[in-house]
Amino acid sequence: MQGNTLKQWLPFIVWVAFVFAVSSIPHLAVPALGMPHWSDKVAHFIEYAVLAFLFYRGERGERWRMGIPAWLLVIVATLVIASVDEYHQRYIPGRDSNILDWTADAVGIVIGTLIGLARFGAFLRRAEKT
Secondary structure: OOOHHHHHHHHHHHHHHHHHHHOOOOOOOOOOOOOOOHHHHHHHHHHHEEEEHHHHHHOOOOOOOOOOOOOOOOOOOHHHHHHHHHHHOOOOOOOOOHHHHHHHHHHHHHHHHHHHHHHHHHHHHHHOOO
């Protein structure tokens, strides 16, 4: 696949905006729906699994990586985004920066990247054979 289009990157861009919009909501707490106190970690996991998957989706086929494996680029870049997001939350009233949240982000990033690798790696292998 030659280069990427806005169509490939737009879902990632929108999701990053969503992540930072949610992170900017003051005093955001886990809804009182009888959920365990750790359920926000599940939200972090899902949020960043989706982010990594969408990054992998946008990145696939790029030639500018200069030999860096796509999965490594996705993991490093999204870990940086997660770090910036956690740091950003320190300055939002009623929010904090939490290593456990970042850890949940990181686990989601690895899983999302693996899903992207499985999904789009297979796509690229099929495309190369044709």
